[in-house]
Amino acid sequence: MNTVAAQKEVSVPLIFDPTRDAFRPLLEAHRAEIESIKRRTFKFGPTERHQLDVYYPPAESQTTGGKCPVLFFFYGGGFVGGTRAFPPPYDLAYVNLGAFFAKRGILTVIPDYRLVPDVKFPEPVEDVRDAIAWCVANVDTIANEDTVAIDFKSLFAMSHSAGTVHLSTALLYPGLLPSDLRSRFRGIILKGGVYRFSPDTKLADPAALVDLFGSWDNVQANTPLTLLEHAPRDIIDNFPDTIMLASEREPDGLIASNEIFAEALRAKLGKDVPFFINKRHNHISPDWALFSGEGEEWAEEVTQWINMKYASK
Numbered sequence: 001m002n003t004v005a006a007q008k009e010v011s012v013p014l015i016f017d018p019t020r021d022a023f024r025p026l027l028e029a030h031r032a033e034i035e036s037i038k039r040r041t042f043k044f045g046p047t048e049r050h051q052l053d054v055y056y057p058p059a060e061s062q063t064t065g066g067k068c069p070v071l072f073f074f075y076g077g078g079f080v081g082g083t084r085a086f087p088p089p090y091d092l093a094y095v096n097l098g099a100f101f102a103k104r105g106i107l108t109v110i111p112d113y114r115l116v117p118d119v120k121f122p123e124p125v126e127d128v129r130d131a132i133a134w135c136v137a138n139v140d141t142i143a144n145e146d147t148v149a150i151d152f153k154s155l156f157a158m159s160h161s162a163g164t165v166h167l168s169t170a171l172l173y174p175g176l177l178p179s180d181l182r183s184r185f186r187g188i189i190l191k192g193g194v195y196r197f198s199p200d201t202k203l204a205d206p207a208a209l210v211d212l213f214g215s216w217d218n219v220q221a222n223t224p225l226t227l228l229e230h231a232p233r234d235i236i237d238n239f240p241d242t243i244m245l246a247s248e249r250e251p252d253g254l255i256a257s258n259e260i261f262a263e264a265l266r267a268k269l270g271k272d273v274p275f276f277i278n279k280r281h282n283h284i285s286p287d288w289a290l291f292s293g294e295g296e297e298w299a300e301e302v303t304q305w306i307n308m309k310y311a312s313k
Contacts, residue, residue, distance in 0.1 A: 011202075012078075012251060012283050019285050020090055026292035027092040034092055034291050037099035042142070044111065044134035045127070049118075052111035052131050053084050055098035056148050061105040067151035069186070069310045070135070071101055072109045074128055075287070076161025076192065079208050080117075084110045093288060097299075100290040104303045107150050109135055113166065121213045121222060128170045129177055132157075136181065154313055155184045156306050160287060162204070164193030165224060172227035172235060185240040187309045189302055192246055192283055194254060195261035196225040203254055225261055228268060236268050243274045243305060245298060247281035254283070276301075 027034065038056040057068050075082045075094060086093045094110055101108040111131035113124045132155070135142060139152050159167040168190060170177050194203045197219055201209075213219040220226060242265065246258045255277070262275040278286050278298045289295035 015282050016284060019282060020093065020288055023285070023288040023292050023294075024089060024092075026294060027096055027288070030096075030291045030293075031092060034096050034099045037102045039095070039098065040142075042134070042138070044131050047114065049112045049114045050127065050130070051084070052109055052135070053095075053098060054135075054142055055102035055108040055110075057102045057105045057107055059148075061103055062148065067149040067154075068105050068107050069151055069154045069156060069306060070109065071106045071306065072111070072132060072135075072155065072157040073097060073101075074111065074113070074157070074159040074163030074167050076159075076163050076284075077115070078204055079124070079162045079165075079212055080115055080205065082112075082115070082162070084112050092291075096291040097287050100296075100299060101303065106156075106303070106306060107148060113163075116208045116211050119212065121218065122169070122173060122176065124212075125166050125169045125173060125176060128166050129181070132181055133178070136184070151310075153184050154186050154310055155181075156187045156189070156309070157185065158189035158191065158302065159193070160191045161193065161283070164190045165195075168193060168195070168224040169222070169227060171239060172224055172231050173222070174232055174235065179238070182238050182240075186313055187306060188240045188242045189305075190242060190244045191286065192250065192254065193224070193244075193261070194257050195228075196220070196223050196257065201253075203251055203257070225257075225264060228261070228264055231268065239265075239269055241309060243276065243302075245276050245278055245286075245302075247278045247283055247286060249280075249282040251283060 040054050042052055044050050044052055062068055084094055098108045098110050113127035136152050143150055157167055197209055199216055209219050244258055244262050246255050262273050265273045286298055290299055
């Protein structure tokens with residue numbers, strides 16, 4: 001990671017297929033190792049989109065006599081796409097991420113959430129909350145037939161793009177996240193998010209945003225930067241330690257959105273909120289890079305940060 005911001009305008013639709021096609025053979029070379037990490041699927045709500053995958057740390061990655069922290073990951077997809085399990089030949093996507101962090105001793109959970117046009121705000125954000133709440137309420141079910149000792153009192157959450165909008169909204173929207181869940185979080189990793197939209201935005205489909213929120217007034221009233229500006233004291237006082245990341249080759253305006261949000265969050269919290277630039281990465285490549293042997297440095301540093309926060313709990 002690098003703290004020096006760089007910006008090159010790159011359209012996400014134009015780089016999506018070339019990026020995943022570049023990483024697919026690299027991941028395929030590590031398929032056996034990726035799939036050796038145990039994974040189980042659970043249903044946390046009524047629809048097919050209410051499912052999550054749990055990746056279990058192998059025994060050799062766990063500290064003797066200790067428990068492992070829990071990391072939730074909420075992927076992106078422009079509010080209209082994304083899945084925790086892609087069909088072949090891209091079926092190692094996100095499986096690689098879950099396996100990467102599990103192999104490093106962190107139980108990793110990747111939930112789905114509902115997508116436009118089948119949802120209205122704040123339903124996808126409620127899915128974020130409900131996935132976390134289900135796991136906390138079903139520790140014995142998750143750990144059944146496994147020797148892993150899970151510390152569901154020490155939660156971390158990481159997100160990307162639209163997932164970052166949903167996660168940061170869940171943390172900032174008054175009354176949405178119960179205090180019992182909020183108090184369990186030790187740290188948040190926000191990647192590649194957009195924190196305020198305008199009608200001429202190129203960082204999301206404006207029609208999808210209006211479909212999700214109902215109107216532009218509602219978009220602007222409920223996106224993360226606005227929610228932060230109006231956040232009540234109890235939310236600010238209990239906001240988890242946070243780091244933010246973006247890629248060097250992000251779409252035009254995204255790094256600026258992150259810089260503005262990071263500065264606003266620092267001012268509200270009265271403490272540092274580190275913001276790092278992933279050198280040589282584009283908007284989607286950091287997640288595809290894991291287990292490829294190329295561009296994994298950011299995740300190693302996130303792992304170190306999680307371990308440091310967990311050790312100091």
